[in-house]
Amino acid sequence: MSVSNLTDHLGYWLRMVSNAVSQDFARKVASEGVTVAEWVFMRALFEKDETAPTALAARMGMTRGAISKLADRLEAKGLVERLEAGGRGQILSLTPEGRSKVPALARMADENDAEYFGGLSRDDQAALARLLGSLVERRGLGTIPLD
Amino acid sequence: MSVSNLTDHLGYWLRMVSNAVSQDFARKVASEGVTVAEWVFMRALFEKDETAPTALAARMGMTRGAISKLADRLEAKGLVERLEAGGRGQILSLTPEGRSKVPALARMADENDAEYFGGLSRDDQAALARLLGSLVERRGLGTIPLD
DNA sequence: CGAGATTTGTTTCCTAGTCAACATGAAATG
DNA sequence: CATTTCATGTTGACTAGGAAACAAATCTCG
Numbered sequence: 001m002s003v004s005n006l007t008d009h010l011g012y013w014l015r016m017v018s019n020a021v022s023q024d025f026a027r028k029v030a031s032e033g034v035t036v037a038e039w040v041f042m043r044a045l046f047e048k049d050e051t052a053p054t055a056l057a058a059r060m061g062m063t064r065g066a067i068s069k070l071a072d073r074l075e076a077k078g079l080v081e082r083l084e085a086g087g088r089g090q091i092l093s094l095t096p097e098g099r100s101k102v103p104a105l106a107r108m109a110d111e112n113d114a115e116y117f118g119g120l121s122r123d124d125q126a127a128l129a130r131l132l133g134s135l136v137e138r139r140g141l142g143t144i145p146l147d
Numbered sequence: 148m149s150v151s152n153l154t155d156h157l158g159y160w161l162r163m164v165s166n167a168v169s170q171d172f173a174r175k176v177a178s179e180g181v182t183v184a185e186w187v188f189m190r191a192l193f194e195k196d197e198t199a200p201t202a203l204a205a206r207m208g209m210t211r212g213a214i215s216k217l218a219d220r221l222e223a224k225g226l227v228e229r230l231e232a233g234g235r236g237q238i239l240s241l242t243p244e245g246r247s248k249v250p251a252l253a254r255m256a257d258e259n260d261a262e263y264f265g266g267l268s269r270d271d272q273a274a275l276a277r278l279l280g281s282l283v284e285r286r287g288l289g290t291i292p293l294d
Numbered sequence: 295c296g297a298g299a300t301t302t303g304t305t306t307c308c309t310a311g312t313c314a315a316c317a318t319g320a321a322a323t324g
Numbered sequence: 325c326a327t328t329t330c331a332t333g334t335t336g337a338c339t340a341g342g343a344a345a346c347a348a349a350t351c352t353c354g
Binding site: 023026052053054064065067068069071072087088089090 | 331332333334335342
């Protein structure tokens with residue numbers, strides 16, 4: 001009947017490794033009262049504050065709905081604030097408290113990465129980065145609107 | 148202050164690519180009325196039928212609770228059945244209908260993989276497979292109990 | 295044998311994110 | 325200008341899965 005092996009699919013292993021990495025990371029940042037998506041959200045604003053929700057959605061590869069709810073949670077935690085921007089538009093910005101949390105979280109991200117990928121040789125790490133970068137570029141994943 | 152870039156982390160790119168691949172695949176298999184997790188579940192049984200829920204959970208890297216719910220859904224769709232196995236234990240098995248769906252789904256998995264990774268050279272594909280395999284092994288992800 | 299310890303599958307609670315419908319404001323077109 | 329079109333952010337319904345508390349059955353040893 002010729003059914004390809006499940007384990008032949010790169011997508012399968014990619015999902016398996018990615019889930020493991022993310023779950024471990026989730027446990028780590030939970031100690032700071034933050035989820036992975038919230039961290040990405042904050043990190044994105046840290047890099048370029050004062051961003052509109054729609055733009056952030058594109059950058060994070062999520063829907064506007066998800067961003068809206070994330071913003072709700074982060075606002076409730078006092079880490080992010082919504083600034084009005086004429087008419088219906090709004091601007092998302094880190095609060096000082098939110099901003100002050102970023103370094104500790106970044107350290108956790110470093111640790112988690114080291115824990116998973118530190119075992120690979122320098123060359124292998126570079127190769128993995130190159131391959132992922134190539135895939136991202138090919139499918140226009142990071143390219144959306146970084147404006 | 149020295150905060151590492153979000154994009155410096157391999158875990159970040161891994162998640163980004165993995166999510167994109169999985170989401171696309173999800174759309175494809177949805178046409179067969181199945182989700183990604185359901186496909187992995189069925190594929191695992193196709194490879195080795197008559198497996199206990201706990202063993203399957205380990206193989207799929209999910210909790211027993213998730214498997215329990217997945218089994219509910221698949222049973223409702225008539226694709227999987229629960230066989231009693233003495234006392235509290237049970238055995239999961241594909242129904243003929245479930246089994247007959249596997250080849251079409253496998254073809255979709257092939258297509259999706261080709262769509263994402265087909266653009267890479269043979270060498271790059273092999274390299275990616277090797278790196279992912281190495282990460283899986285290092286963290287004992289697939290190794291759990293394949294008994 | 296029998297009381298505690300383990301294992302197994304289920305359930306509840308919670309967080310998360312997609313999709314689609316919506317409301318509201320801005321822009322475009324006649 | 326008025327009206328249609330479009331873009332923006334929000335909401336509700338739904339699917340998903342983890343964590344932890346459970347119930348039921350089995351094991352383990354004194």
